[in-house]
Amino acid sequence: MCLDVKIPDNHLAGCEVYPQSNSTRSVVLRHPGGGVADVDFLLYLHVQTSDKCRAQPRLLAYAAHCRTDASGRPLAGVVVICRERLTRVSVQTVVHELFHALGFSRDLFATWVDCSVEREISACSPRGKVTHADGTGQMRLYTPSVISALQRHLAAVDPELGGPLENSDAAPGGVSSHWEARLLQGSVMLAAPGPSGASSIDPLTLAAFQDTGWYAVNTSRAQNLVWGKGEGALFGSNLTCYDNSSSFFCTGSGLGCHHLHLHKGQCLTDAHLDGCRIYKALENRSECWKKENERQSGDERQGGEVYGSGSRCFFSNLTTLNHSQLIVTGRCYRHRCTGLNRYQVQVLGSDWLDCPAGGSIQIRGYHGSVFCPDKRLCLDSDDSPPSEAEDVFPTGQPNETLLQDDTRSAYKPAADPLITTVFCVLAALGVLVLGLTSTRCTSCKVRIHAASGMLNC
Incomplete structure (x- = not known):
C-alpha cells in the first residue's frame, strides 16, 4: 500500500517467510512481479472516494512519494483525486501534487544531494539538513x-x-512542504488557493528541483512571478507588511485589486498570512476579463467600467457625478500593452489614453483619477487572461490539497469527468517535461497507472 492505494502485485518484489526460525523451507506469500521496464518515474493515479475524501469535504486531491532509489530520488508516487470533486480538477492542481510526489516534500528535503561536482548521481554527496x-x-x-x-x-x-x-x-519548529504565502503569492507550491490564472511554475520552485540533485531543470521555462519582485530583503516580513512600504500589502478592509489586476479584491488576511493583509479576489463576479460579469448597473456606468478579455482591475475613483468625496476602489477598464511595463487604458466612452506606470490619469467627462500600477501589467509577451479551465488551485497540508468552495469557477466539465482528469494529468506532465528531466536520462519516461489501464507518456 502507498497512502490508501494498493500497488499491483506485478510491480512488487516477491515476499516469502520462514514459518520457524530453524526452517529450511520458506512459504511464498507473493511471487516476484515483472516490474515496469524502461521507466524513470511511475505515477499511480487513482480517482476514488477514500476515507480521507469522506472525512474532509473540501479535499480535492492528495499525493505522496512511495519508493525512492539509493540516491533518495522518488521512483514512484501516488496522486489520489476525490471522485466527488472531479469536475474541479485542473492542470495546476495536478502539477502541485506531482511536485510533492517528485520531491518537493518535507519528507524528502533531507535526502537531496549535491551533484555540482559529479555528474554521476551515484557519486553525488548528501546535502544534509537544508x-x-x-x-x-x-x-x-x-x-x-x-x-x-x-x-x-x-x-x-x-x-x-x-x-x-x-x-x-507546520508544527512549532517543524517544516512545511509549501512556500510561505506572505512572500511568494502566486507560486504553484503555496498551501492556500488563489483566484483563476494566479498560479505559476515559478523560478524558485524550479530552483528547488535543481537542488534536489535528481533533475536537470530548464529554468527558461519558469513562469513570471509578480509578487514581491524587486522589493528587497525585508519584503513580506511581519515587521514591514503593516507599514505601507509595499503596494503588495494593504491595511483596513477596503476594496481594490488583486495584485495581478485580473480581479477586483478586498483587503483581507487569512490563516497563512500571519496577520498581514492583501487584496484577495472577491467571491463573486470579480473577474474583469469576463464580459458576462458586466452588470450595466448605475454605479458601474458612473465609474466608466468596461469588462472583457482585455480588461484589468485598476484602482480608481472615477465618477460622472460631482461628489465632494471620491473613494478609491477597484474598477474594471480596458487596457492594451504598448511595451514593457507600458500600456494604455480605455474607460466607457473614452479614447485610448497612455497610463504612465506609477502615475495616474484623468479622463474627459469624469471626476477623479485612474491610478496606473507599476510593474504589474505588460511584463511579458503573454498578457492574455486565464483560459476558462484555469480556475482551481492547490492548497492544504504537505500531502493533500484542500480547495475552498469556489462559486467563481468558469470550468466547464466534460461529459465524462474521468476523461477530463486524464487530460489534466497529461497536460501537467507535458508542462513538467518542458522544464524538468531526470539527471540520468535525456529522454525521460513517466508511466501512469490508472484504474482504466496503463497510459504511456
Whole structure:
C-alpha cells in the first residue's frame, strides 16, 4: 500500500517467510512481479472516494512519494483525486501534487544531494539538513539555486534569503512542504488557493528541483512571478507588511485589486498570512476579463467600467457625478500593452489614453483619477487572461490539497469527468517535461497507472 492505494502485485518484489526460525523451507506469500521496464518515474493515479475524501469535504486531491532509489530520488508516487470533486480538477492542481510526489516534500528535503561536482548521481554527496530558521524564526530552505533565485527575485543579496517555508501548516519548529504565502503569492507550491490564472511554475520552485540533485531543470521555462519582485530583503516580513512600504500589502478592509489586476479584491488576511493583509479576489463576479460579469448597473456606468478579455482591475475613483468625496476602489477598464511595463487604458466612452506606470490619469467627462500600477501589467509577451479551465488551485497540508468552495469557477466539465482528469494529468506532465528531466536520462519516461489501464507518456 502507498497512502490508501494498493500497488499491483506485478510491480512488487516477491515476499516469502520462514514459518520457524530453524526452517529450511520458506512459504511464498507473493511471487516476484515483472516490474515496469524502461521507466524513470511511475505515477499511480487513482480517482476514488477514500476515507480521507469522506472525512474532509473540501479535499480535492492528495499525493505522496512511495519508493525512492539509493540516491533518495522518488521512483514512484501516488496522486489520489476525490471522485466527488472531479469536475474541479485542473492542470495546476495536478502539477502541485506531482511536485510533492517528485520531491518537493518535507519528507524528502533531507535526502537531496549535491551533484555540482559529479555528474554521476551515484557519486553525488548528501546535502544534509537544508532547512533552518532565520533570525526572525522564519523557516527557510537553504540550497544554492534556491538562494540565488530568491536573491534575483527580490533584488537583494542578504545571505539569509533561503526559500521561505509556510509557518502555519507546520508544527512549532517543524517544516512545511509549501512556500510561505506572505512572500511568494502566486507560486504553484503555496498551501492556500488563489483566484483563476494566479498560479505559476515559478523560478524558485524550479530552483528547488535543481537542488534536489535528481533533475536537470530548464529554468527558461519558469513562469513570471509578480509578487514581491524587486522589493528587497525585508519584503513580506511581519515587521514591514503593516507599514505601507509595499503596494503588495494593504491595511483596513477596503476594496481594490488583486495584485495581478485580473480581479477586483478586498483587503483581507487569512490563516497563512500571519496577520498581514492583501487584496484577495472577491467571491463573486470579480473577474474583469469576463464580459458576462458586466452588470450595466448605475454605479458601474458612473465609474466608466468596461469588462472583457482585455480588461484589468485598476484602482480608481472615477465618477460622472460631482461628489465632494471620491473613494478609491477597484474598477474594471480596458487596457492594451504598448511595451514593457507600458500600456494604455480605455474607460466607457473614452479614447485610448497612455497610463504612465506609477502615475495616474484623468479622463474627459469624469471626476477623479485612474491610478496606473507599476510593474504589474505588460511584463511579458503573454498578457492574455486565464483560459476558462484555469480556475482551481492547490492548497492544504504537505500531502493533500484542500480547495475552498469556489462559486467563481468558469470550468466547464466534460461529459465524462474521468476523461477530463486524464487530460489534466497529461497536460501537467507535458508542462513538467518542458522544464524538468531526470539527471540520468535525456529522454525521460513517466508511466501512469490508472484504474482504466496503463497510459504511456
